[in-house]
Amino acid sequence: xxxxxxxxxxxxxxxxxxxxxxxxxxxxxxxxxxxxxxxxxxxxxxxxxxxxxxxxxxxxxxxxxxxxxxxxxxxxxxxxxxxxxxxxxxxxxxxxxxxxxxxxxxxxxxxxxxxxxxxxxxxxxxxxxxxxxxxxxxxxxxxxxxxxxxxxxxxxxxxxxxxxxxxxxxxxxxxxxxxxxxxxxxxxxxxxxxxxxxxxxxxxxxxxxxxxxxxxxxxxxxxxxxxxxxxxxxxxxxxxxxxxxxxxxxxxxxxxxxxxxxxxxxxxxxxxxxxxxxxxxxxxxxxxxxxxxxxxxxxxxxxxxxxxxxxxxxxxxxxxxxxxxxxxxxxxxxxxxxxxxxxxxxxxxxxxxxxxxxxxxxxxxxxxxxxxxxx
Amino acid sequence: xxxxxxxxxxxxxxxxxxxxxxxxxxxxxxxxxxxxxxxxxxxxxxxxxxxxxxxxxxxxxxxxxxxxxxxxxxxxxxxxxxxxxxxxxxxxxxxxxxxxxxxxxxxxxxxxxxxxxxxxxxxxxxxxxxxxxxxxxxxxxxxxxxxxxxxxxxxxxxxxxxxxxxxxxxxxxxxxxxxxxxxxxxxxxxxxxxxxxxxxxxxxxxxxxxxxxxxxxxxxxxxxxxxxxxxxxxxxxxxxxxxxxxxxxxxxxxxxxxxxxxxxxxxxxxxxxxxxxxxxxxxxxxxxxxxxxxxxxxxxxxxxxxxxxxxxxxxxxxxxxxxxxxxxxxxxxxxxxxxxxxxxxx
Numbered sequence: 112x113x114x115x116x117x118x119x120x121x122x123x124x125x126x127x128x129x130x131x132x133x134x135x136x137x138x139x140x141x142x143x144x145x146x147x148x149x150x151x152x153x154x155x156x157x158x159x160x161x162x163x164x165x166x167x168x169x170x171x172x173x174x175x176x177x178x179x180x181x182x183x184x185x186x187x188x189x190x191x192x193x194x195x196x197x198x199x200x201x202x203x204x205x206x207x208x209x210x211x212x213x214x215x216x217x218x219x220x221x222x223x224x225x226x227x228x229x230x231x232x233x234x235x236x237x238x239x240x241x242x243x244x245x246x247x248x249x250x251x252x253x254x255x256x257x258x259x260x261x262x263x264x265x266x267x268x269x270x271x272x273x274x275x276x277x278x279x280x281x282x283x284x285x286x287x288x289x290x291x292x293x294x295x296x297x298x299x300x301x302x303x304x305x306x307x308x309x310x311x312x313x314x315x316x317x318x319x320x321x322x323x324x325x326x327x328x329x330x331x332x333x334x335x336x337x338x339x340x341x342x343x344x345x346x347x348x349x350x351x352x353x354x355x356x357x358x359x360x361x362x363x364x365x366x367x368x369x370x371x372x373x374x375x376x377x378x379x380x381x382x383x384x385x386x387x388x389x390x391x392x393x394x395x396x397x398x399x400x401x402x403x404x405x406x407x408x409x410x411x412x413x414x415x416x417x418x419x420x421x422x423x424x425x426x427x428x429x430x431x432x433x434x435x436x437x438x439x440x441x442x443x444x445x446x447x448x449x450x451x452x453x454x455x456x457x458x459x460x461x462x463x464x465x466x467x468x469x470x471x472x473x474x475x476x477x478x479x480x481x482x483x484x485x486x
Numbered sequence: 487x488x489x490x491x492x493x494x495x496x497x498x499x500x501x502x503x504x505x506x507x508x509x510x511x512x513x514x515x516x517x518x519x520x521x522x523x524x525x526x527x528x529x530x531x532x533x534x535x536x537x538x539x540x541x542x543x544x545x546x547x548x549x550x551x552x553x554x555x556x557x558x559x560x561x562x563x564x565x566x567x568x569x570x571x572x573x574x575x576x577x578x579x580x581x582x583x584x585x586x587x588x589x590x591x592x593x594x595x596x597x598x599x600x601x602x603x604x605x606x607x608x609x610x611x612x613x614x615x616x617x618x619x620x621x622x623x624x625x626x627x628x629x630x631x632x633x634x635x636x637x638x639x640x641x642x643x644x645x646x647x648x649x650x651x652x653x654x655x656x657x658x659x660x661x662x663x664x665x666x667x668x669x670x671x672x673x674x675x676x677x678x679x680x681x682x683x684x685x686x687x688x689x690x691x692x693x694x695x696x697x698x699x700x701x702x703x704x705x706x707x708x709x710x711x712x713x714x715x716x717x718x719x720x721x722x723x724x725x726x727x728x729x730x731x732x733x734x735x736x737x738x739x740x741x742x743x744x745x746x747x748x749x750x751x752x753x754x755x756x757x758x759x760x761x762x763x764x765x766x767x768x769x770x771x772x773x774x775x776x777x778x779x780x781x782x783x784x785x786x787x788x789x790x791x792x793x794x795x796x797x798x799x800x801x802x803x804x805x806x807x808x809x810x811x812x813x814x815x816x817x818x819x820x821x822x823x824x825x826x827x828x829x830x831x832x
Contacts, residue, residue: 389823
């Protein structure tokens with residue numbers, strides 16, 4: 112089997128899928144990329160058994176067909192060192208010898224039998240659901256929720272993003288039980304109700320590869336696996352099993368104290384003031400009075416403190432609420448719109464963050480639990 | 487503390503006041519954890535099967551135990567103790583030895599300190615305590631039982647021998663029903679009998695404890711008040727009679743260690759975040775590999791999985807003579823700082 116491929120073209124495809132390979136592979140073969148040549152089409156696969164990423168390249172010069180597993184690390188490192196040039200891959204299927212022949216030299220490695228590479232999990236056709244999403248919608252949904260996922264061995268469902276499809280809308284949800292994000296798309300509708308929980312790793316792989324994609328992503332899933340088929344890449348992954356907790360029930364409905372504030376102003380103020388927060392708690396306090404917000408923090412251990420005023424629209428009760436500065440920054444960083452509405456009831460109950468100017472097809476809500484002083 | 491659990495229940499529920507109360511399950515297999523003084527009049531005492539307690543005391547009111555509340559009161563009390571001395575040795579949830587020979591408040595008299603502590607406990611918890619003051623732990627403990635409830639009893643140095651003289655042996659530390667029977671058979675009924683008894687006879691009959699009985703009968707108890715060291719880790723390890731060379735052998739041994747570890751974790755309530763695997767090879771080289779979980783581990787299955795993962799990180803080329811696993815990184819004491827609230831999912 113022989114083929115000619117551009118060094119930089121191959122590198123960019125390999126880099127995108129190489130993130131699927133685990134630093135400690137569960138099987139030695141999974142330290143390899145699987146190369147499969149069929150006609151003019153080269154398919155390359157990387158996997159850690161839980162997540163598999165596949166990419167295809169259309170080549171002009173090929174000879175023969177077949178599969179071979181090539182060691183990933185040395186291949187990636189070598190490709191990074193080549194200036195852009197055509198590379199001739201010459202593979203002996205008998206000896207598994209791989210020669211990468213350039214104009215000036217030859218780089219030889221030994222591959223492994225491609226047949227040993229684990230097969231892809233199959234979607235159960237009877238239980239399968241299919242949906243088309245724009246790459247942009249999928250990317251936005253993942254970006255907005257991924258930061259709020261948990262690291263919880265005891266409740267694995269919390270470590271993923273819930274994808275929920277209904278005839279009315281589609282919802283992305285993530286929560287680490289300190290914060291919760293619910294991002295709804297009113298322009299994605301299915302004629303059935305279905306859901307799955309996407310683990311963190313495939314979610315972040317998608318986050319990395321989706322910016323290179325446009326057009327539609329075909330998602331098909333059953334109760335165990337999901338396929339995300341994009342134009343240049345395909346991601347196949349095992350889903351988190353179990354039921355996601357009923358997230359709507361924990362979103363408080365009655366929050367009389369509403370404040371409208373410039374998101375970037377608040378984010379920047381928070382960035383300055385939070386440097387003065389206690390390193391143990393990272394507590395920042397928001398004090399709200401008539402059309403004024405004061406953000407303050409102090410670290411008694413080092414005798415440092417800071418406070419800064421912000422103008423805002425507020426005519427609710429005078430109140431003070433504490434948040435962990437990092438969590439609050441995450442929320443402000445990931446919410447859309449220049450002005451945001453923060454809906455509060457009392458210092459011991461969740462704060463709700465929503466965009467002030469809602470876009471037509473989006474419904475975005477972020478919830479953050481406060482910190483209680485001497486609770 | 488006087489009838490600690492029962493007094494807390496009576497404090498928090500006025501309708502129980504002045505009535506015989508037993509904390510504990512009322513079912514057939516239930517046991518009384520604590521009885522109020524009103525119930526004690528009928529002979530109800532802790533560790534008594536609830537069935538018998540109910541028979542002894544017809545209107546006995548059973549109340550479910552609320553350990554969280556008891557613990558909260560207990561830590562308030564222990565905090566008060568520590569205002570007076572760092573030498574506090576908790577004996578149980580509601581009693582402790584305090585060495586106030588030198589104290590933080592510069593009070594010359596243990597009796598004044600005891601009065602002060604009792605007053606502060608009353609203010610902080612609404613409960614009464616009984617204090618016993620004497621020259622050593624044995625006598626202080628005995629003294630604390632002399633004047634209950636709300637008592638304060640002092641055995642002064644020159645009263646020690648007189649006090650012990652008539653003290654029944656059943657009141658001695660380490661004398662349970664069977665030792666008491668044995669002592670009675672030997673015509674030893676009081677501290678005076680013990681003091682007069684032949685030392686070698688005591689050792690012959692009671693072994694090491696005989697020395698202890700002899701000493702305390704003479705008012706000698708040199709045991710210091712030891713503050714419980716803070717436990718940093720809970721672990722278990724085993725050196726094998728033959729070195730292990732296969733992964734399967736190691737996994738089998740680790741499985742046994744996991745069970746032992748988990749028993750200890752449960753016994754000490756020592757739920758930590760970090761699991762450490764220790765491997766000593768046949769050449770005595772020793773390595774440790776550890777994994778820190780995001781939360782306190784309360785499920786032994788997680789330990790099992792992590793042990794397997796950690797074993798995979800260890801070099802398996804050399805035979806292994808010892809394997810050990812431990813859990814550390816325990817929950818810190820309730821901090822006074824701000825607390826991040828969590829979403830309560832169903």
